[in-house]
Amino acid sequence: MPPETKYFRNDRCLVTNARAVLDGVTYAMANITSVRLVEVEPNRVGPVLLGGLGIAMVCGGTANGKWGMALLGASLIAGAVFVWCVQKPTYVVVLGTAGHETHAQSSRDGDEIKAIVRAISKAIIERG
Secondary structure (H helix, E strand, O other): OOOOEEEEOOOEEEEOEEEEEEEOOOHHHHHHHEEEEEEEEEOHHHHHHHHHOOOOOOOOHHHOOOHHHEEEHHHHHHHHHHHHOOOOOOEEEEEEEEEEEEEEEEEOOHHHHHHHHHHHHHHHHHHH
């Protein structure tokens, strides 16, 4: 049996010509038929609700001369914008096997997930 060829390795992942170990789960390369990257956008409901409440407070406060309420509303809007900006998408390695797909590993580091997908793709292609 020939030695395994390593295509990618880090602390959470190992991809060789024979196997892929992702988040502690081992997948046989012979059973993997496809691999793809999926980008999952973060849930934006919280910042939208917070911003909407802030806009209502700014409008209500300025219309009634309650500047404290308007200032608090502006602070809520600023907080909503901040939360929106710091939220990052989650990147997922999706492995296709005979009959179904598995979300094998996820990370907020898109470069790491892209490297894993490239390594698995290379292993599939070289397997033939």
